Amino acid sequence: MKSAFVRLTLILFGISLLISCEKDKKTTSNEGDGKDRAVLLTRYADSLVNPAYLDFKTEFDNMKNSANAFIADPDIIKLQNLQESWENAYLNWQGTELFDFGPAEVNTLRNFFNIYPADVTGILNNISNTSANLEVPASYPQQGFPALDYLLNGVGSTDTAIVQFYKDPVDGAKRQAYLIRIIDRMDLLFTSVQNEWLGAFRDDFISKTGLDISSSTSKMVNGLVLHYERYIRSGKIGIPSGILNGGIAAPEKSESYYRKGLSKSLLLKAHNAYYDFFTGTSFNGKQAGTSLQTYLDALGAKDNASGKLLSNIIIEQMDLIKQKIVALNPDIAAQISNDPSSTNDLYNAMQTLVRLLKVDMTSAMSITITYTDNDGD
Amino acid sequence: MMAIKRYLNKNSSIAPLAFFRICFGLLLFISICRFWSRGWIESLYIDPKFHFTFYGFDFIQPLGNYSYILFLICALSALMVALGMYFRISSSLLFLSFTYIELMDKTYYLNHYYFISLISFLLIFTPANRAYSIDSLRNKSIQTTQIPRWYIDAFKLMLGILYFYAGLAKVNSDWLLNAMPLKIWLPAKNDLPIIGPLFNFEITAYIFSWLGCVYDLSIPFLLLNKRTRPFAYIAVVVFHLLTGLLFPIGMFPAIMTVAALVFFSENFHHKILDFIFKKLPQFKPEFNSLYIPKNRRITLWMFACFFIIQLAFPFRYLAYPGELFWTEEGYRFSWRVMLMEKAGYAQFKVKDSSGHITVIDNREFLTPQQEKMMATQADMILQFAHYLKQQFEQKGNSQVEIYVDSYVSLNGRLGKTFVKPDFDLTKVDESFQHKNWIQPFNEDIKGF
Incomplete structure (x- = not known):
């Protein structure tokens, strides 16, 4: 009885070796290549995150200088300079907002930079109350780029009226002060995040090569998945289109609501930055390299039915989404009001991508979408 | 019939059972303390707004802040079981409190929690406190050196079922032919020192899958056999060290490694107990005596029913159409561990x-x-x-x-x-009926 059992297991084991050797031949000789997460993390830190932060800082400083010039002597030309540099910085931000892991996550940078729609009542209150607390969650939509959108584009119907808003003999000085207060605050928050990346955090990030919940890869992927689901799909399309609220459209909840015609560019920038992150396209020089894509390929993640690589399925879906974004009206609020079918269609395509990222990609990488530490079996 | 009768009349030293009781109680006590110290009582049972109860056990709910008292009862009863103190009461309390905890939210269902419930249930009906215990020290009249052998074999059988069924569950095409899910899980550990780089190779996942399956299926038999036992136990240690290193499975490896000692001989257990109680000789039974259970027939029938259920229950999935891994109808309480x-x-x-x-x-x-x-x-x-x-x-x-x-x-x-x-x-309401609103899997995972 037992010897038969032993013989059977030996035979089964032999078969397994044969099968696995057979499979082994098909794969490349160095299976360790591409699965080294230290290489992956180094690339993300040095070729994507840090250069993007550096570039954002330049654009941000331009905006800050324009703002200081504007309040020194408000006029239309300086306002338009400021509006333009705000637009550039906001576009640039879309390429950094996705780094919601590490210092940016710890400092909840996004909450202070891009929670919309702007809270106009809150902003007006804060202008008169110079000691208003800007740390609490209720203050998120009273600061950052959305608040600047209102302050630079929404406080008057023409640029002349906007300049007047800041030249008001009674409240002008307070309004200028709030404008500068929130820009300085953004500068402070961002600089501390950037300094951490330039300092000890980078090495720490690269050294945590595991896949447990405290590891860099796990935090990075969790942050990325959440970013697409909540801040691109829901924030930019799902909520303003009303898809997430019984179909009741709320175009006023779209990004850059006051600066008409910018929201599509912001969305496209955010989506393209995501694409580049997935494919590991370096910030400078746009060279492809070690990335989530190559990591998934090294793991052999594919659809068994069609034999297609999972990374290709993800990239195709991102391409499809890009086409749908490009076809939108430059102003997403206008698109939602005029023809919601295109945004609904885009939402569905994004939903498909979210599933691929959140379920297929994380599962293939053995990353659990969970933030609690607990035993499993 | 005669053979069964003869078997049931065989006796054995109480030492393996007493040692098992001590280890089991201590490890459980440590487990509960570990659970508590990590803040899991709060984060798993008090913080959530909603809990996933078990069908038919919906009245078993977390008790808010009183959950701490429940865990306290569980920890103290585990300690009392280890000490062999008020054993009938403490082992019953241990079984009830642990099982209550396990049933509060199926989110945290683990096969090894179920195993602990079953073992603590069996313990209640054993004379495990009749030697090397506070009870036997205080009431010398219960002191025992010999007990019916089937008491000890029951625990071996339970362990054997766990391993063998876990092995049987691995006999499927995903596990053996595709090395899934190890093919996904192992590369996640490729940054471990020394062995890490091995996990970059697909063949490692195949070898681990096959070895794991063979291990589970054969280990109960290899532990039973005197000649293979030492090697089998080395395999147990290596296997559980490795799984403990690779997967977040908490105390399970320690519990299984210690539990498997029950397969060792009386002599072995005497030596360990002599060593432990060197300074406390008063805990050793003073004279030889044989324990004969008062309600022997009832206990035997209960054990028999218990094991018949244990043997049959994991096969209830056969009553459901569709792919088990997909629908998970009949998946829990069946020793299907780390399969998906x-x-x-x-x-x-x-x-x-x-x-x-x-x-x-x-x-x-x-x-x-x-x-x-x-x-x-x-x-x-x-x-x-x-x-x-x-x-x-x-x-x-x-x-x-x-x-x-x-x-x-x-x-x-x-x-x-x-x-x-x-x-x-x-x-539709929850029931044991097949859930026909699950989309068919449309693929076939062959095997158990």
């Missing part, structure tokens, strides 16, 4: 009587871990849908319909729709 890499996504839509649809943000009601477990398990999806219905009805919406947009990936397959998207989940 399953991930899912479930987005609920609540449609009220006016036709207004609300898309649910699961995070409003569930913790990330609850959401994760719910997204791949049909009974939990249904339970959550009914909870949502209740929530909406409390807000004055009558006649809501609830649909789920779900997507599940299993063992590296590309994800697909899990629950029929046009099925109104309020239309």
Whole structure:
């Protein structure tokens, strides 16, 4: 009885070796290549995150200088300079907002930079109350780029009226002060995040090569998945289109609501930055390299039915989404009001991508979408 | 018949049982302390708004802040079991409190918790406190050196069932032919020192899969046989060290490694106990005596029924159509351990009587871990849908319909729709019937 059992297991084991050797031949000789997460993390830190932060800082400083010039002597030309540099910085931000892991996550940078729609009542209150607390969650939509959108584009119907808003003999000085207060605050928050990346955090990030919940890869992927689901799909399309609220459209909840015609560019920038992150396209020089894509390929993640690589399925879906974004009206609020079918269609395509990222990609990488530490079996 | 009778009349030293009791109680005590110190009582049982109860055990709910008392009772009874103190009461309390904890929320269901419940249940009916215990020190009249052998064999059988059934569950095409899910899980550990680089090779996943299967199927027999036992035990140690290193399975490796000692001889146990109680000789039984259970027949029949159920229960999945790994109907309580890499996504839509649809943000009601477990398990999806219905009805919406947009990936397959998207989940109640609203898997995973 037992010897038969032993013989059977030996035979089964032999078969397994044969099968696995057979499979082994098909794969490349160095299976360790591409699965080294230290290489992956180094690339993300040095070729994507840090250069993007550096570039954002330049654009941000331009905006800050324009703002200081504007309040020194408000006029239309300086306002338009400021509006333009705000637009550039906001576009640039879309390429950094996705780094919601590490210092940016710890400092909840996004909450202070891009929670919309702007809270106009809150902003007006804060202008008169110079000691208003800007740390609490209720203050998120009273600061950052959305608040600047209102302050630079929404406080008057023409640029002349906007300049007047800041030249008001009674409240002008307070309004200028709030404008500068929130820009300085953004500068402070961002600089501390950037300094951490330039300092000890980078090495720490690269050294945590595991896949447990405290590891860099796990935090990075969790942050990325959440970013697409909540801040691109829901924030930019799902909520303003009303898809997430019984179909009741709320175009006023779209990004850059006051600066008409910018929201599509912001969305496209955010989506393209995501694409580049997935494919590991370096910030400078746009060279492809070690990335989530190559990591998934090294793991052999594919659809068994069609034999297609999972990374290709993800990239195709991102391409499809890009086409749908490009076809939108430059102003997403206008698109939602005029023809919601295109945004609904885009939402569905994004939903498909979210599933691929959140379920297929994380599962293939053995990353659990969970933030609690607990035993499993 | 005669052979059975003869077997039932065989006796054995009480030493293996007493030692088992001491180790089991201590390890459980440590487990509960570990659980407590990590803040899990709060984060798993007090913080969540909603709990996934077991069908038929819906009255078993976390007790809010009193949950701490429950854990305290469990920890103290485990310690008292180890000491052999008020044994009948402490072992009963241990079984009841531990099982209550286990049943509070199926999100945290683990086979090894179930194993602990079963072992503590069996312990209640044994004379494990009649030597090397406080009870036997205080009441010398209960001191025992010999007990019927089947008391000890019951624990061997339980361990054997666990291993063998776990091995049987591995005899399937995903595990053996595709090395799934190890092919996914092992590369995640490729940054471990020394052995890490091995996990970059696919063949490692195949070797581990096959060895794991062979280990589980054969280890009970190799432990039973005197000649193979030392080698088998080395295998036990290596196996559990490795799984403990690779997977987040907490105390399970320690418990199994220690529990397997029950297979060793009387002599072995005498030596260990002599060593432990060198300074405390008063705990050793003073004279030789044989314990004969008062209600021997009832106990024997109960043990027999217990094991018949244990042997049959894991096969209940055969009563359900569809792929077991996909539907998970009859999956729990069957020693199916670490067989699946399953991930899912479930987005609920609540449609009220006016036709207004609300898309649910699961995070409003569930913790990330609850959401994760719910997204791949049909009974939990249904339970959550009914909870949502209740929530909406409390807000004055009558006649809501609830649909789920779900997507599940299993063992590296590309994800697909899990629950029929046009099925109104309020239309059906939980039952042991097949859930025909689960989308068919349309693939065949062959084997057990």
